[in-house]
Amino acid sequence: MTTLTLAKALNEGMRKAMEDDSKVLVMGEDVGKLGGVFRVTDGLQKDFGEDRVIDTPLAESGIIGTAIGLALRGYRPVCEIQFDGFVFPAADQIITQLAKMPLRSLGAIRLPVVVRIPCGGGIGAVEHHSESPEAYFTHTAGLRVVACSNPADAYTMIQQAIRCDDPVVFFEPKRRYWDKAEVDTSLGGGDWPAFDEARVVRPGADITLLAYGPMVKTCLEAATAAEEDGRSVEVVDLRSLNPLDMPAVAESVRRTGRCVVVHEAPVFSGYGAELAARITEECFYSLEAPVLRVGGPSTPYPPSRLEEHYLPDLDRVLDAVDRSFAF
Amino acid sequence: MTADASRGAQAPPELVQLLTPEGERVEHPDYDIDLTPEEVRGLYRDLVMIRRVDLEAVALQRQGELGIWASLLGQEAAQIGSGRALTEADMAFPTYREHGVAWCRGVDPLNLLGLFRGVNHGGWDPAEHNFHLYTIVIGSQTLHAVGYAMGIQRDGAVGEDGAATIVYFGDGATSQGDVNESFIWASVFNAPVVFFCQNNQWAISEPLEKQSRIPLYRRASGFGFPGIRVDGNDVFACLAVTRQALKNAREGQGPTLIEAFTYRMGAHTTSDDPTRYRVQDELEAWKLKDPIERVRAYLFKNQLADQAFFDKIDAEADELGRDVRRRCLEMPDPEPLEIFDHVYTEPHRLMDEERARFAAYLAGFESEESSR
Numbered sequence: 001m002t003t004l005t006l007a008k009a010l011n012e013g014m015r016k017a018m019e020d021d022s023k024v025l026v027m028g029e030d031v032g033k034l035g036g037v038f039r040v041t042d043g044l045q046k047d048f049g050e051d052r053v054i055d056t057p058l059a060e061s062g063i064i065g066t067a068i069g070l071a072l073r074g075y076r077p078v079c080e081i082q083f084d085g086f087v088f089p090a091a092d093q094i095i096t097q098l099a100k101m102p103l104r105s106l107g108a109i110r111l112p113v114v115v116r117i118p119c120g121g122g123i124g125a126v127e128h129h130s131e132s133p134e135a136y137f138t139h140t141a142g143l144r145v146v147a148c149s150n151p152a153d154a155y156t157m158i159q160q161a162i163r164c165d166d167p168v169v170f171f172e173p174k175r176r177y178w179d180k181a182e183v184d185t186s187l188g189g190g191d192w193p194a195f196d197e198a199r200v201v202r203p204g205a206d207i208t209l210l211a212y213g214p215m216v217k218t219c220l221e222a223a224t225a226a227e228e229d230g231r232s233v234e235v236v237d238l239r240s241l242n243p244l245d246m247p248a249v250a251e252s253v254r255r256t257g258r259c260v261v262v263h264e265a266p267v268f269s270g271y272g273a274e275l276a277a278r279i280t281e282e283c284f285y286s287l288e289a290p291v292l293r294v295g296g297p298s299t300p301y302p303p304s305r306l307e308e309h310y311l312p313d314l315d316r317v318l319d320a321v322d323r324s325f326a327f
Numbered sequence: 328m329t330a331d332a333s334r335g336a337q338a339p340p341e342l343v344q345l346l347t348p349e350g351e352r353v354e355h356p357d358y359d360i361d362l363t364p365e366e367v368r369g370l371y372r373d374l375v376m377i378r379r380v381d382l383e384a385v386a387l388q389r390q391g392e393l394g395i396w397a398s399l400l401g402q403e404a405a406q407i408g409s410g411r412a413l414t415e416a417d418m419a420f421p422t423y424r425e426h427g428v429a430w431c432r433g434v435d436p437l438n439l440l441g442l443f444r445g446v447n448h449g450g451w452d453p454a455e456h457n458f459h460l461y462t463i464v465i466g467s468q469t470l471h472a473v474g475y476a477m478g479i480q481r482d483g484a485v486g487e488d489g490a491a492t493i494v495y496f497g498d499g500a501t502s503q504g505d506v507n508e509s510f511i512w513a514s515v516f517n518a519p520v521v522f523f524c525q526n527n528q529w530a531i532s533e534p535l536e537k538q539s540r541i542p543l544y545r546r547a548s549g550f551g552f553p554g555i556r557v558d559g560n561d562v563f564a565c566l567a568v569t570r571q572a573l574k575n576a577r578e579g580q581g582p583t584l585i586e587a588f589t590y591r592m593g594a595h596t597t598s599d600d601p602t603r604y605r606v607q608d609e610l611e612a613w614k615l616k617d618p619i620e621r622v623r624a625y626l627f628k629n630q631l632a633d634q635a636f637f638d639k640i641d642a643e644a645d646e647l648g649r650d651v652r653r654r655c656l657e658m659p660d661p662e663p664l665e666i667f668d669h670v671y672t673e674p675h676r677l678m679d680e681e682r683a684r685f686a687a688y689l690a691g692f693e694s695e696e697s698s699r
Contacts, residue, residue: 025481051481057515062470062508069474072453073482093505096464097471100448104460107669108452141670165672196676243677 001184007040007177009151010116012185013158014041014078018048024162025070027054028063028080028116037082038118038177060090064115068097071111076162078114085128087117091136098167099142110165114158119147120214120264121311122175124304131301132213132265137169138242138274145242146195147171147213151181153193153239160195173214198245200252204234207258207321210249210275212238215262215312222317231321241271249275250282257288260320262312267295289327294320341542342556342588345563348616350624352563360567364631370562371626372640373407374619377427379644380436383651384426384443388597392655393443397424401560401592404618405525407431408565409493409587412573415457416490418479420472423461424525425495432458436647437654446658466503469494469522473509476518476576491519491576493569499530501546502538510550510584519576521569522547522584525559527591532604544586552582559589560618590616663689 004012018024026041026048032055035042045053056063060081067077081087087094094115102109121130138145144166148154154172161168193199201216202223209219216237223233236252238245253259259279261272276291294312302310343358362370381399388396399406406427413419419428426439434456441450442461449460462468472494484490500506501524513520526543528535539546547554557568565587572583590613594601626632667682 057508057511059504059508059511061505062512065467065470065505065509066474066477066512069471069476070478070481071474072459072471073475073478075478075481089504092464093467093470097462097467101460102672103669104448105453105669106447106450107672108454109460110672144671144675166675243675246676246680 001182003180004151004155004183005178005180006148006151006154006173007038009154009183010040010158010172011042011044012183013155014162015044015047016185017078017159017162018044018052021076021162023075025052025054025075025077026080027056027067027077029056029058029082031055031080036080038174040116040172040177041080060086061093064090064093064098064113067113068093068101068111071113072109076112076114078116078162081115081117083125083129084117084119084131084133087115087133090115094137094143094169095140099140102166103142111167112162112165113167114161114170115168116158116170116172118174118177119171120173120175121301121307122214124307126304127301130304130307132263132296134169134171134241134263135265135269135271138271142167143242144168144196144240145171146240147173148239149173149176149211149213149216149237151179152183153237155183155185156192157195157239159189160192163189164195171213176214176217179217193239196240196243196245198236198238198240198248200234200248201237202233202235204232204256206232206256207260207324208234208236208252208256209260209262209317209321210236210238211262212241214264218312218314219262219317222314222321225314225318226321231325233321244274244278246278246282249279253279253283254286257286258324259287259291260294260317260324261291262294262317262320264311265295266298267293268298270295289324292320292324342558343564343568344558344561345567346561346621346625348560348621350621350628352625355564358564358567358571360563362563367622367626368632368636370407370411370566371619371622371632372643373411373427373430374403374562374622375640375644376647377407377430378403378619379648380430380651381426383648384440385593385597387440387652387655388443393440393597394445395596395598396443397596398593399424399426401590401613401618402525402527403427404562405523405559405565405587405589408562409523409569409585412566412569413457413493414490414573416484417573418457418459418472418475418490418492420459420468420475420492420494421461422465422468422495422497422500423463424497425461428495429458432456434458436651437658440651440655441658444655444658446661466496466500466506469496469500469506469509470512472520473512473516473518476513476520477516479519480516485519485577485579487577489519489577491521491573493521493523493573495523495525497530498524498526498528498535498538498543499533500524501543510547510582513582514551517579517581519579520582521572521576522582523569523587524584525587525589527559527589529591529595529601529605531595531599532601542586544584547584552584554584554586556586556588559587560616560621562618562622589618
């Protein structure tokens with residue numbers, strides 16, 4: 001066991017993947033000498049060289065487009081998009097090419113490309129630096145979309161993403177980059193949780209909170225607070241958004257009978273809508289209350305002095321829990 | 328002739344040309360080509376065969392057998408010349424109109440029809456022919472080609488026996504961000520890539536003036552690599568210029584932009600009506616520069632081929648046309664459940680779930696049928 005921040009766990013995971021497979025490349029803006037603006041790729045260029053850790057021109061479409069070309073040549077590029085709001089220039093390459101080319105080739109082509117995106121708010125940043133664009137990508141067939149919430153998952157999931165033969169959009173909760181936890185780096189891939197499985201991170205009996213990425217920690221705090229009110233709250237970290245581990249979600253909700261979905265992204269047409277709909281379809285007779293959603297308002301992300309009002313926090317989650325029990 | 332009609336029809340002075348529209352060999356100070364009579368006859372055959380495939384495909388569309396077709400009429404020399412410049416190890420990235428390049432790479436013409444008929448989105452293995460799938464979004468493939476070229480560099484597949492990539496795009500695509508980004512990437516990474524722009528004068532209805540104030544080949548200088556304009560209807564010149572650019576790329580001299588100055592003699596696609604935006608005189612002027620006629624004239628004048636040869640090629644082309652037609656009509660529609668195939672490479676529970684549900688839904692109709 002070793003204590004790592006989430007950022008360092010990602011770094012160690014990438015380092016391990018690069019040691020294991022010489023075809024793994026890291027590419028993005030400032031990922032080389034600087035080590036990335038969040039230092040997630042710190043030291044990799046020094047140890048693996050400029051051919052494998054590539055400081056790219058400042059062009060996100062170029063990053064993904066050339067990563068596709070490198071993958072066609074047999075490489076496994078791990079692309080860093082510097083901030084969530086900068087992924088949109090690359091959206092065309094991700095949606096029209098990366099996601100669809102394997103099908104276009106009737107299976108002849110595999111595109112093992114990872115698109116790492118630091119996501120979410122809470123760091124006092126300027127516009128375009130605090131967004132949660134996951135639903136754009138979960139809506140795009142051909143992509144796998146995952147979000148890590150803690151250092152241990154960061155370490156294993158980034159390696160699983162790199163090993164995966166499908167393109168993976170990998171969301172990293174940027175405000176949790178500095179959170180520390182114990183990580184067992186001695187375990188091999190066979191001992192890791194499956195890449196597409198959700199995990200109950202806190203068992204409970206009365207209500208299920210579904211979250212991923214940065215909101216898992218918030219939900220755990222809410223669960224602890226709710227316990228003082230005598231409510232047993234279960235927290236499920238979805239980990240994989242596409243595919244969704246619906247059996248795990250349904251198992252939890254059928255057991256508790258109540259569910260609140262929590263994400264930073266706007267509620268309207270957000271990922272939570274998919275969860276609510278599916279839970280209603282599959283768990284209808286187990287539900288004591290409608291599935292409730294907690295998330296950002298249907299506005300652009302606000303200036304940072306207002307972000308504490310925008311972001312779901314412990315109180316907003318507990319408020320939803322109360323409303324669920326009020327039914 | 329109206330001002331519009333003369334646009335593009337006059338050969339610009341900077342154009343590399345080795346064979347005039349009348350079939351005369353001309354010298355160029357920087358480019359030459361030494362072709363055996365057999366090779367010239369081979370190029371002629373390529374040109375005729377792919378024009379025949381194209382003609383058949385247009386007919387198939389008109390008869391409802393293809394949903395749409397993007398004709399290469401007029402661009403045969405640009406595609407055959409550049410396509411025959413490639414070595415086996417080189418990799419080509421096409422748009423959706425590179426039927427001539429596909430022919431050179433050994434792709435069965437039938438496989439080109441699949442996406443236009445609507446039975447698939449692309450029906451060949453790119454690695455088998457070193458010919459990537461058709462890309463419909465304008466310019467996206469330029470970045471793929473540069474990335475692939477960066478892979479060649481990392482594989483150490485450089486030098487005389489190495490590999491290069493060539494990527495095709497049109498005049499309209501030069502306005503795309505991806506194309507400009509690909510120029511930047513190729514330049515700063517010195518990638519072994521040849522940018523082959525077929526300037527066919529029209530991006531659907533928009534003339535070149537809507538894309539650029541300067542000749543397209545001159546864009547390259549701003550990105551830091553050479554640009555050359557070649558007579559795109561001259562198969563000799565296209566072959567010579569592309570061969571040199573690929574050689575330079577393999578030998579570590581980085582990218583080249585080739586602007587093949589040509590003309591889209593047909594519609595943009597079978598859904599388009601060019602009479603709405605261009606005048607007939609312009610087409611007539613370009614017909615005089617037909618890419619096939621000048622090779623035929625050259626072969627004839629120099630007594631490198633006789634009538635029997637031309638007749639034989641025509642007969643072979645007709646046979647190919649018939650064969651493509653027959654096999655197109657035999658192409659089966661995919662099964663409904665194939666919708667779910669190849670979306671993901673690895674197992675994906677949502678695909679499994681939706682496939683199973685749809686299969687059960689379809690099976691419901693079958694049991695309904697059988698119970699009647």
